[in-house]
Amino acid sequence: MARNAKLESWVDEVAKMCKPDAVQWCDGTQEEYDTLAQLMYETGTFIRLNEKLRPNSFLCRSDPADVARVEDRTYISWATKEQAGPTNNWIDPNEIRTTMTGLYEGSMQGRTMYVIPYSMGPIGSPIGRIGFILTDSPYVVCNMHIMSRVGTKVLEVLGDSDDFVRGVHSLGAPLTDPKQPDVPWPCNAENKYIVHFPETREIWSFGSGYGGNALLGKKCHALRIASVQARDEGWMAEHMLILKITSPEGEVKYMTGAFPSACGKTNLAMLTPTIPGWKVECIGDDIAWMKFGEDGRLYAINPEHGFFGVAPGTSEDSNHHAMGTLRKNSIFTNCALTKDGDVWWEEMTDEAPAETVDWLRRHWEPSMDRPAANPNARFTTPAGQCPVIADEWEDPKGVPISAFLIGGRRAGVVPLVHQARSWNHGTFMASIMSSEKTAAAAGKVGELRFDPMAMLPFCGYHMGDYLSHWVEIGERADAAKLPEIFYVNWFRKSDAGKFMWPGFGENSRVLKWAFERCDGKADAVDTAIGQMPSPEMLDTDGLDVDAATLKELLTVDAAGWLESLPAIEAHYAQFGDKLPKALADELAGLRQRLEAAK
Ligand code: SAT
């Protein structure tokens, strides 16, 4: 194979800095995966699960100091702070390069540095992109095998081009003394950095081996770096699931959905409809890359190749197809271990096992007042194993998108569903999405935060410019061909604190309404906040929700919205003159309509 001189000199440079004992180029084969899994089994990182119950699968328990993305240690390092904007942590590139070069110096001693060639998107897809991770973590290699397309073919497609994202990842846990035993989950509890250099398409990560901090193809590349490329090149890199929905008449539409981490994207992407005749299939559960096709429509690919899903709460009831996906060839992180050598997590079964070993390796019984699995415990599982993966999920040209669903986790005010009147109105709605915080990121759970397009932790540049990019996408397109935008909220709670909407498969009722709205076949009421179904306009056959609750779910709480306007204004104020005028106008329009509706 022709050598890529730029790639090789970068690999040499990083190896000189980190001083690994060996450098291994990954070929992406099953043999490579098996060898590394066996290695981790031998060092105590991996527990091999019961071969009969869960073939070729492993459990891994992390260091308690390394269980989620660390947003306060995640940086976007443009030349100026202004380019990173008010919602990102910025750090001066020269300063952080000096600091991290110091940290990387000798940081891979006693370990192997793996060179992972990966493709986000089907290899060779015009929407796909190539990257490399240089890492001292075999756990990262095995996870990347599942989550992306790894291997020699990527090198062939790359040829001698230098159009690739450069990722460096070190656990920051060198083994300097040959007699020093390794720990099951090496990391660096004191020093963690996840730094993005958008100008040079580089990612430098240090100190964490967990999820989005370490699997650099996912949030770091496919969202933070790709969002910048998307802006520069006129496409969209979004934190969105992609689903295929088929009506009883056999008509097909594709929808994406932007929801913050741990708000049910994986469940929605694989939903089992409760309404007869409808079918939902999965294309992706976390990230969508979208480009305009020759016909003027937006086409989406799933850049990933696997699911890195939240385990707790996943069950036959909540997500039958996820349970089917992870029956084999999967990696489980921070779940509990059962006596018969399988994994378990909260809500996986109606009844908890009589005893397990919890994620912290302690004896656990259901009567204990602590969970057996970490709330951000995850499964890594091949997307191709999903029983409802759509046939076209790897189509290199992507699938044409008819609708964006957007939403957060809101106990009050936001109704079950409302539809935007226009692209700009939908952009406005997405820009004021807010959610109560979840366990996917370190920090306090429950606090409300605005999370525009669910991209707050994942946008690689100034959020005001990002909102302008959405507006510009709308200006460039034929309005009739743009996706319809629907704001949904599955998480309304009653005064007594109970969920008002059953969610899961019942969400198909909302999808059906959205599907038919796209064709102008379903009715809607025009309200101050957008277009909404009245209870009769929704298919509620067999739905177990009482009339009063349904009415409340579909009522505009004008007073509640008016009360939230100052918070929206404050949220917008941080963007200063970068706030697109179109969105300021939408906000003014909303205020006017709400006041009229009072
Ligand atoms: O960023 S992770 O990949 O760890 C998971 C998430 O937050 O969605």
Ligand code: MN
């Ligand atoms: Mn996500």
